[in-house]
Amino acid sequence: MIELQSISKSFGQVKAVDKISFTTREGEIFGLLGPNGAGKSTTIKMIMNILTPDSGSILFNGSPLRESDKDRIGYLPEERGLYRKVKINQMLLYLASLKNADGSAVEKRLDTWLARFDLSEWKTRTPEALSKGMAQKVQFIASVLHDPEFLFLDEPFSGLDPVSTDVLREAVLELGSRGTTILFSTHNMEVAERICSRILVIDHGREVISGSVADIKSRYGHNTVAVEFDGVIDFGSLAGMVRNVSRFPRWVEVELLEGASPQALLKCLVGQVSVRRFEVVSPSLHRIFVELVGGPGKAEGERMGGTA
Amino acid sequence: MSKLARIIRMEFRLTVANRVFIVLTILGPFLIAAVTILPSLLSTSVAGMGARATKIALLGADPRFVQEISPIFQQSRIEVSAAQGSAESLDSQVRAGTYDGYVVMPADLSEVTRLEYVTTSSSDFRVMGVLQGVIGKALVAQRLVKAGIDASQVASLTQVPVFEMRQLTKGGEKKENPDFITVMVTGLTLAMLLYMTVVLYGQVIGRSVLTEKTNKTVEIMLSSVRPMDLLFGKILGKALASLLQYGIWVTISAAVLKLIGPRLGISIGAGLSMGTLAYLVLFFILAFFLYCSLYAALGAASEDEQHLGQLAWPVVIFLVIPVVMISSIITMPRAPVIVGLSLFPLTAPIVMFLRILVGAAEPWEILVSIGLILAATIAVIWLSAQIFRVGILMTGKRFSFLEVLRLVRYR
Numbered sequence: 001m002i003e004l005q006s007i008s009k010s011f012g013q014v015k016a017v018d019k020i021s022f023t024t025r026e027g028e029i030f031g032l033l034g035p036n037g038a039g040k041s042t043t044i045k046m047i048m049n050i051l052t053p054d055s056g057s058i059l060f061n062g063s064p065l066r067e068s069d070k071d072r073i074g075y076l077p078e079e080r081g082l083y084r085k086v087k088i089n090q091m092l093l094y095l096a097s098l099k100n101a102d103g104s105a106v107e108k109r110l111d112t113w114l115a116r117f118d119l120s121e122w123k124t125r126t127p128e129a130l131s132k133g134m135a136q137k138v139q140f141i142a143s144v145l146h147d148p149e150f151l152f153l154d155e156p157f158s159g160l161d162p163v164s165t166d167v168l169r170e171a172v173l174e175l176g177s178r179g180t181t182i183l184f185s186t187h188n189m190e191v192a193e194r195i196c197s198r199i200l201v202i203d204h205g206r207e208v209i210s211g212s213v214a215d216i217k218s219r220y221g222h223n224t225v226a227v228e229f230d231g232v233i234d235f236g237s238l239a240g241m242v243r244n245v246s247r248f249p250r251w252v253e254v255e256l257l258e259g260a261s262p263q264a265l266l267k268c269l270v271g272q273v274s275v276r277r278f279e280v281v282s283p284s285l286h287r288i289f290v291e292l293v294g295g296p297g298k299a300e301g302e303r304m305g306g307t308a
Numbered sequence: 309m310s311k312l313a314r315i316i317r318m319e320f321r322l323t324v325a326n327r328v329f330i331v332l333t334i335l336g337p338f339l340i341a342a343v344t345i346l347p348s349l350l351s352t353s354v355a356g357m358g359a360r361a362t363k364i365a366l367l368g369a370d371p372r373f374v375q376e377i378s379p380i381f382q383q384s385r386i387e388v389s390a391a392q393g394s395a396e397s398l399d400s401q402v403r404a405g406t407y408d409g410y411v412v413m414p415a416d417l418s419e420v421t422r423l424e425y426v427t428t429s430s431s432d433f434r435v436m437g438v439l440q441g442v443i444g445k446a447l448v449a450q451r452l453v454k455a456g457i458d459a460s461q462v463a464s465l466t467q468v469p470v471f472e473m474r475q476l477t478k479g480g481e482k483k484e485n486p487d488f489i490t491v492m493v494t495g496l497t498l499a500m501l502l503y504m505t506v507v508l509y510g511q512v513i514g515r516s517v518l519t520e521k522t523n524k525t526v527e528i529m530l531s532s533v534r535p536m537d538l539l540f541g542k543i544l545g546k547a548l549a550s551l552l553q554y555g556i557w558v559t560i561s562a563a564v565l566k567l568i569g570p571r572l573g574i575s576i577g578a579g580l581s582m583g584t585l586a587y588l589v590l591f592f593i594l595a596f597f598l599y600c601s602l603y604a605a606l607g608a609a610s611e612d613e614q615h616l617g618q619l620a621w622p623v624v625i626f627l628v629i630p631v632v633m634i635s636s637i638i639t640m641p642r643a644p645v646i647v648g649l650s651l652f653p654l655t656a657p658i659v660m661f662l663r664i665l666v667g668a669a670e671p672w673e674i675l676v677s678i679g680l681i682l683a684a685t686i687a688v689i690w691l692s693a694q695i696f697r698v699g700i701l702m703t704g705k706r707f708s709f710l711e712v713l714r715l716v717r718y719r
Contacts (some may be wrong), residue, residue: 050530050697067534075531081524086322097314098532142528 002150002183003028003048007056008205009042016042018205019056024183029176031196032185033285035293039205040185044154046181048075060150071099074148078155078185088114089123092142101146113141113230117167133160140168140298144175150294151175153184155189169195189286198239199285203293217282220291223256224283225265231273241265246287251277252286312537312544318510319516319545324552333553337560362435365391365410367398367713377446384438395426402428411439418454439563489549491638495662499587499631500649502595502657506627509550509596510603514616517607517696535693539608543689587664594678595657598685599623605692628652633664641668651677653684 002024009017019038024030032040045051047058049065060069081174083091089110096106114120117137127135136159144151147248157165173195186192192199193213200210209216211241230252235245241260246253262280269275309317323329364381366388367376374390381388391398391410398410409427414420425439449462457465517539520526529538602623610616630637630649637646641663650673651660660677663669 045527048527048531050527070532071529075528077524077527079524079527081526081528083519083523083525094314094318095532096529098529100311139528156683291652 001061002181003059004043004047005057005059007043007046007053007058009039009046009051009053015205017046017053020200020202020205020207021056022200022207022210024181025180027179029172029184029195031192031199032183032202033187033189033192033289034185034202034208035187036295038202039201041154042205043202044075044152044160046182046186047152048073071101072149074087074143074151076140076143076151076153076156080136082130082135082138084128085126087124087125088119088138091127092138092145095142096145098145099148100304106145109145109147110141113145116171117141117164118197119222122250127162133164136160137164137168137228140171144171149180151180151182151184153182155186156184157186157188165191189284189289193285203290208292209288213285216288217285220283220288222260223260223262224278224281225262226254226277226281226289227254227256227269227275228277229269229273229275233272235237237268237272238265241268244287244291246290248280253281253284255283255287255291287291311533311651312541314543315533315538315541316548319542320549322560323512323546323549327409329549329553333556336553336557337564342474361385361387362408362432363406364388364435364439365398365407366399367391367393367395367410368415369411369413370413373446377442381438383662384434386435386438399426402426408432409435411443412514416449427456488638491662491665492634494584494588494665495638495658496631496636498592498661499627499634501592502599503624505550505554505592505596506603507624509546510599510623511616511620513543513546513600514603514607514610514620515613516546517604517692518610518613518616521608522578522612530568530697535696536689539689539692539696543597543604547597547600555640584665587661589660590678591657594681595687598653598657598681598688599627601685601688601692605688605695608692608696627658628659630655630662633659637662638666647673651680653681656681 004020004022006019006021007017008015008019012070020039020043022030032043034040042051046053047065049070058065060066071254082088086094092110093106095101096102096110102229111120111123114123117134117140119134119137119141122130122134122138127138130138136156140153140156143153151172156168160168169191172182172184175194196213198212199216201208211219230250233252235242235247239247241264242254243257243258244255245261254265256262264276266278269278338537362385364386369390371390378388391407395412398407401407402409408429409425412424412426420431423443425436427435445466448466449459452458452462452465488521520529521539533541592608603620606619606623607616610619633646637649637659640646646659646663649655650669656677660669660674663685664674
């Protein structure tokens with residue numbers, strides 16, 4: 001169990017993290033969400049004791065992190081790096097040995113992980129010729145090879161192709177089901193929605209919302225409609241019944257104003273486009289995120305909306 | 309095995325398995341031989357430097373006198389000849405290069421107190437010195453003979469006694485003291501050894517720390533080990549590799565010199581007592597670790613190799629200072645400035661070693677000096693660890709050293 005009690009961190013005038021508190025439960029997958037520069041990485045670095053908080057405390061199973069606790073933690077930093085001149089197996093075993101894990105069990109795990117990520121042929125080669133995505137998978141192996149109880153992943157999915165994203169997501173889910181407590185940061189809401197049991201959204205260093213994904217969705221779950229269509233919608237004609245629209249080329253997610261009925265919206269749309277699907281849904285995490293963090297006119301939110 | 313030991317092992321392996329390291333280890337002794345033996349062979353004779361004999365005209369000199377002294381001049385590769393005519397004509401001959409210079413010899417040499425040497429070169433002290441010595445001695449001999457002294461006695465009568473020093477130590481014992489040249493050569497040996505090593509391995513260690521940043525492996529490492537462990541491990545691993553290399557070099561060089569040395573007339577280890585050798589090794593190792601940790605700090609503070617180079621050059625100055633001051637240190641080993649330099653960690657290894665050689669260092673001074681070097685080494689490694697941590701906050705930006713120190717507080 002990891003417990004953050006009101007931790008803050010400033011760099012000069014900039015308040016990177018402002019009174020953040022949360023507790024992860026044993027064996028859960030906890031998502032730390034927020035736009036770029038929200039303070040996610042700073043928070044994880046403080047948990048890893050790489051940075052020291054200005055105030056507040058971080059507890060591991062009730063006591064501050066000791067040097068020996070580091071052996072029970074796996075960490076994938078946001079800054080990815082590998083020793084370029086060292087063979088991949090040599091390097092991975094070295095990093096595991098620095099967590100006091102060695103022997104045949106580790107070597108066996110190494111082969112399993114390499115095979116799983118389709119990297120077996122790279123085992124005795126240096127990482128110089130690895131692609132960015134492959135290097136990222138090697139680094140992920142480095143963070144789990146010593147079979148840690150806690151796993152901290154800073155933006156683990158950024159820069160991965162869809163297939164690799166799936167493989168990595170499967171791996172994270174499997175580790176979670178085996179009891180590893182996983183804390184990961186991302187701005188990719190789709191992934192967070194699929195694998196997190198609970199999330200904390202932060203922006204400008206402050207907590208925006210926290211709780212289980214299901215709770216949060218139901219809290220914001222009134223009057224959202226997903227529409228799939230062919231044609232062009234005149235959004236001007238929807239004024240008066242719509243509060244917010246997330247637009248995509250072939251579908252939109254619409255949040256209705258208080259009192260507006262989905263039926264009225266459907267009627268209005270039918271005259272304009274050919275509707276292929278019309279569904280009253282709970283909002284996606286993406287939608288909630290943009291509303292909480294970005295909202296109209298906030299550049300960061302717009303950018304976030306575009307990347308998800 | 310502790311984590312520190314694992315880091316040391318990895319760094320040692322990485323260094324030793326490097327192709328450049330292996331090539332340098334094998335070729336090193338030959339390079340050293342080329343650097344040390346060739347110049348000494350060349351500089352022992354003027355001819356070796358490729359210079360032609362210097363031609364000096366003695367204007368108005370007695371040809372018999374010239375004949376008498378010319379064999380002595382020939383030892384110094386100077387050809388003297390008697391010349392007649394005006395000073396003006398000789399001036400033009402010197403300018404034309406027929407002669408390198410000329411000395412105006414008055415007809416009556418018995419009373420002369422000054423002689424004029426005319427040359428185009430403003431710095432030929434060697435020729436000037438030889439002229440003064442040989443002609444001066446010959447003139448004094450002439451005068452003595454004129455005053456009625458037997459010519460065969462002149463040499464023994466004009467022989468100036470040679471001074472030898474014997475020093476009394478506090479305990480009342482007398483002991484032989486090494487002469488100025490031996491002290492100087494031994495001190496320079498330490499300085500050169502340090503200089504070469506620091507330039508070679510200091511850079512290696514600085515770069516090794518830097519690559520943790522450029523490879524972006526810092527955070528992975530710090531999630532497992534303490535920054536101090538990482539830096540100690542790097543310094544010790546690289547240092548062990550370099551000491552291994554030195555061991556190989558010294559063994560090969562000693563073997564080669566023992567085989568070939570006598571034929572070339574070079575002796576090794578002359579004038580080095582066991583005690584001196586022990587101090588040499590001690591101060592070498594102390595200085596080596598201090599400078600290595602300094603380079604580690606610079607590696608932690610710099611952003612790329614070019615930046616490291618810029619930050620690193622002032623470090624070498626502290627090795628050059630004692631070399632520049634070497635004769636002052638030997639002649640005034642108890643002067644306050646020298647004592648200060650022998651305690652200041654960066655200059656202490658060479659300066660204190662020299663003071664010990666001339667027997668002018670109190671035991672407590674030696675201990676304080678060693679203590680300060682050790683304390684400085686640990687302080688520098690601690691500082692590098694702080695800078696290293698801070699380095700995570702400042703990727704891609706170049707910071708001045710003061711800014712780095714300021715950032716250390718934000719950690």
